[in-house]
Amino acid sequence: MLDIRLKKSIAGFHLAVEFKAEAGLTAIFGPSGAGKTMIAKMLAGLVRPDDGHILIDGRALFDPRKNLNVPVHQRHIGFVFQEHRLFPHYSVRGNLAYGKRQAARTASPIKFETVIDILGIGSLLDRQPVSLSGGERQRVAIGRALLSNPKILIMDEPLSSLDQARKAEILPLIETLKSEFSLTTLYISHSIEEITRLADTILLIDKGAQKGVGPTADILSRLDLIPYSGGSDAGSLVEATVVGHDRSYHMLELETPGGGRLYLTGPAREPGSQIRVRIRARDVALSTTEPKSLSILNRFKGHVVDHCTGTEGMEELLLDVGFPLTARVTRRSFEQMKLKSDARIWALVKSVTISPS
Amino acid sequence: MSISPAEIEVILLSLKVALWCVAISLVPALFIGWLLARREFYGKTALTVIVHLPIFLPPVVVGYFLLVTLGNRGLIGGWLNEQFGISLIFNWKGVVAATAVMAFPFISRAIRQAFEAVDRNLEMAALTLGRSPLMVFLTITLPLIAPGILAGATLGFAKALGEFGATITFVANVPGQTQTLPLAIFSLMETPNAESALWRLVIISVLLAFAAIALSEWLTRRSIRKLGGRA
Numbered sequence: 001m002l003d004i005r006l007k008k009s010i011a012g013f014h015l016a017v018e019f020k021a022e023a024g025l026t027a028i029f030g031p032s033g034a035g036k037t038m039i040a041k042m043l044a045g046l047v048r049p050d051d052g053h054i055l056i057d058g059r060a061l062f063d064p065r066k067n068l069n070v071p072v073h074q075r076h077i078g079f080v081f082q083e084h085r086l087f088p089h090y091s092v093r094g095n096l097a098y099g100k101r102q103a104a105r106t107a108s109p110i111k112f113e114t115v116i117d118i119l120g121i122g123s124l125l126d127r128q129p130v131s132l133s134g135g136e137r138q139r140v141a142i143g144r145a146l147l148s149n150p151k152i153l154i155m156d157e158p159l160s161s162l163d164q165a166r167k168a169e170i171l172p173l174i175e176t177l178k179s180e181f182s183l184t185t186l187y188i189s190h191s192i193e194e195i196t197r198l199a200d201t202i203l204l205i206d207k208g209a210q211k212g213v214g215p216t217a218d219i220l221s222r223l224d225l226i227p228y229s230g231g232s233d234a235g236s237l238v239e240a241t242v243v244g245h246d247r248s249y250h251m252l253e254l255e256t257p258g259g260g261r262l263y264l265t266g267p268a269r270e271p272g273s274q275i276r277v278r279i280r281a282r283d284v285a286l287s288t289t290e291p292k293s294l295s296i297l298n299r300f301k302g303h304v305v306d307h308c309t310g311t312e313g314m315e316e317l318l319l320d321v322g323f324p325l326t327a328r329v330t331r332r333s334f335e336q337m338k339l340k341s342d343a344r345i346w347a348l349v350k351s352v353t354i355s356p357s
Numbered sequence: 358m359s360i361s362p363a364e365i366e367v368i369l370l371s372l373k374v375a376l377w378c379v380a381i382s383l384v385p386a387l388f389i390g391w392l393l394a395r396r397e398f399y400g401k402t403a404l405t406v407i408v409h410l411p412i413f414l415p416p417v418v419v420g421y422f423l424l425v426t427l428g429n430r431g432l433i434g435g436w437l438n439e440q441f442g443i444s445l446i447f448n449w450k451g452v453v454a455a456t457a458v459m460a461f462p463f464i465s466r467a468i469r470q471a472f473e474a475v476d477r478n479l480e481m482a483a484l485t486l487g488r489s490p491l492m493v494f495l496t497i498t499l500p501l502i503a504p505g506i507l508a509g510a511t512l513g514f515a516k517a518l519g520e521f522g523a524t525i526t527f528v529a530n531v532p533g534q535t536q537t538l539p540l541a542i543f544s545l546m547e548t549p550n551a552e553s554a555l556w557r558l559v560i561i562s563v564l565l566a567f568a569a570i571a572l573s574e575w576l577t578r579r580s581i582r583k584l585g586g587r588a
Contacts, residue, residue: 044485072484073493079485085478089500098496099486148486 002026002152002184003055006042015039015208018052025178025185027199027216029192029229035208036188037082040156043186044079045072056151056184078150082157084137086129092140093125099148110181115143118176135166139173146177152184159194167194174198192230193353196220196237196278204228221324223308223316226281231311235280236326238262242269256300258322263297264352278353281316284327285348288337298349300325304341307334315339321347360557363532364541368561371537374449375517378456379510382464386509390468409462411523416459420526423455427527451528452535456517463516464509471505472498504580511573518565538562 005018015035028036041047043054045061048069054062056077061070078099086095096112116122119139129137138158145153155174159167171194178185178198189195195202195216202219204211211228212219217237219225226234240254243261245268254262254275262277269275291299302321310316315334319325325347329339339345389408393401411419427434427445437443445451475498483493521539528535530544538558545555 046481046485071490072481073487073489075485076487077485079482081478081482083478085476085482087479087483087497098483098488144486 001055001057002186003053004043005052006039006049006054007051008038008042008047008049010038013208017203017205017210019203019210019213021184021186021201021203021213023182023184024200025187025198026201026203027187027189027195028203028205029189029195030205032190033207034205036190036205037156039205040079040154040186040188043152044077044154045070045075059151076149076151078145078148078153080138080142080145080153080155080158082160084129084134084141084161086132086137086140086144088129090129091125092121092127092129092132095129095140095144096121096125096147098144110146110149110183112147114180115146118180119143119173134162135169138162138166138170142170142173142177146181146183150183152186154186154188156188157190160190171197192233192235193278196235197276202229217324221318221326223306223318223326226310226316226326232282233280234326235278235283236324238277238279238323238325240275240277242271242273242275244271245269256321256323258300258302260300260322261298262349262352264354266354275354279325279349280351281326281328283350283352284319284325285350286317286327286329286333286337286339287346287348288339288344289346291346291348294348296348296350298352300347300349302345302347304339304343304345306341307339319345319347360561361554364554364557364561366533367536367538367541367558368565370449370452370533371518371565374452374456374537375514377453378460378517379464379513381453382457382461382513383506383510386461386465386468386513387506389465390472390509393465394469394472408465411459412462416520416522417526419458420455420523423458423523423527427451427454445528447528447531448534452524452537455523455527456520459520459523460513460516464513467505467509467512468502471502471508474505475501504577507573507576507580511569511576515566515569518562518569538565 001023002021006015008015013035015038017039028039030036038047042049049062051064052062053060060066060068061075062068087098090098119142121136121139121143124132124136124140129140132140138161142158159170162170175198187195187198199216201214202216203213204219204225206228212222212225220229220234220236238256240256240262242252243255244253245251246253250265252264252266252269254277256262300321302319305318305320307315307317309331310328313331314328315331317327317329317339319327327347393405425431429435429438429444429446434445445454480493480497483497484490488496519539521543524535524537525540530536530540536544538561542555542558542562545551545558
């Protein structure tokens with residue numbers, strides 16, 4: 001459990017955030033220069049806040065009223081940086097073992113073998129960091145932070161220095177680590193895609209100011225936050241259950257919270273398992289009548305909950321189709337279709353992204 | 358051509374002086390290098406000037422300062438003599454003092470530059486892994502600046518082997534006591550019919566220089582290779 005209030009001013013930049021987050025993964029999302037890394041550094045003790053407090057699981061790390069500012073090495077906060085920051089004069093094994101002393105003092109639930117296994121770095125142990133590829137280095141850096149047995153783990157854009165293929169390779173590993181160790185994690189990113197996949201709680205910030213904080217699905221379905229939750233890439237999150245797979249059509253069938261079905265092509269998944277589905281608002285089309293003979297498979301019946309004027313001639317809508325779904329249509333369509341709150345609609349979902357198994 | 362016992366004495370004295378010079382300079386140079394690279398404090402510019410002064414002053418002037426301060430009637434020298442019976446005048450300890458003052462700016466400068474080249478982010482990462490600042494210094498910073506320390510030590514050693522002006526001014530040219538290689542060569546140049554002895558010492562000087570360069574190159578390459586760089 002995190003209880004955090006931070007204030008900091010540096011050279012005309014003012015940062016102020018205040019939030020609480022339960023265990024699980026809390027994501028800080030915002031454009032570059034929003035102050036995300038500054039928050040992470042203040043939590044780790046690398047930058048001193050002007051005012052505020054930092055409480056982690058009831059333990060105070062910073063409180064100027066009590067003249068308390070726990071030094072970096074006593075905070076037990078694991079940090080995965082944007083760049084790997086591996087020690088060039090230690091082997092991979094030496095890097096991984098560097099934080100082990102701290103782990104040895106407390107009974108560590110994080111086992112060396114488990115971490116090596118999940119991250120797939122067993123064959124790299126005797127190599128020097130200089131001989132590793134970018135993806136390998138970042139995996140070792142993640143392992144090193146985990147093996148210091150931190151109370152919380154901060155990941156500051158751990159994928160931003162990697163190409164698309166490496167990202168796709170490491171993101172599932174982070175998901176596995178999250179479920180394996182259930183470690184309170186703070187994940188910083190400017191990719192709404194990554195965050196939708198990983199986060200339990202989202203904190204949105206822009207120019208040092210906190211724009212919203214709350215459970216991922218709630219934050220993503222708030223129309224007023226769309227400028228800060230991805231803009232034209234904004235979308236909603238739905239947790240769906242696998243109900244079947246049609247092998248001849250190579251098609252997966254999911255059940256959404258309202259009972260509506262979601263079909264997508266892909267390999268079979270364990271029936272009953274939960275899948276996070278991200279649906280971008282711009283991939284949702286609307287119809288006031290039940291669409292017939294249309295190639296779009298995914299249709300949900302529901303009604304408009306709320307709407308507001310977006311940028312560039314667009315109208316942002318929040319729909320209830322059994323689950324909250326955001327949609328973006330042109331203002332012209334919006335007016336011609338005479339859409340308003342409570343209007344009955346059919347939502348047509350053109351494409352979705354899901355987390356790979 | 359064979360080397361006489363007197364010449365061997367000169368060579369051994371020179372090596373002893375150079376090694377002691379590096380030995381006593383290294384820790385203070387590490388501290389000053391760290392101070393100048395990492396800390397901001399009042400009087401930093403003044404300290405920088407003082408440390409580098411021996412590079413820019415004529416060595417004779419440095420030798421004269423040493424005579425005034427470290428001589429038996431000098432401010433520090435008198436106290437050393439009274440309290441501990443240590444005298445630096447006309448013996449090898451005085452040569453070490455003179456060479457150390459002359460070599461110090463070269464050693465501390467190399468170390469300072471090594472400190473400045475260290476990626477502070479690595480130290481921060483090490484702190485987040487739960488190691489104390491002292492342990493981080495010993496396990497991260499020190500190994501990373503090792504090539505710089507080595508470069509400084511080699512430079513200081515070479516400077517000590519060749520130091521002439523400050524030494525002869527401070528402790529004079531006493532055979533067996535303060536007569537290092539350059540001082541012995543200087544004496545032989547003034548001695549009639551000593552060309553062959555002179556040439557032997559000149560050749561030995563050149564060989565020592567080659568050996569020092571080769572050793573430092575080998576050590577530097579080895580430590581760079583250990584850091585994973587290309588050498």
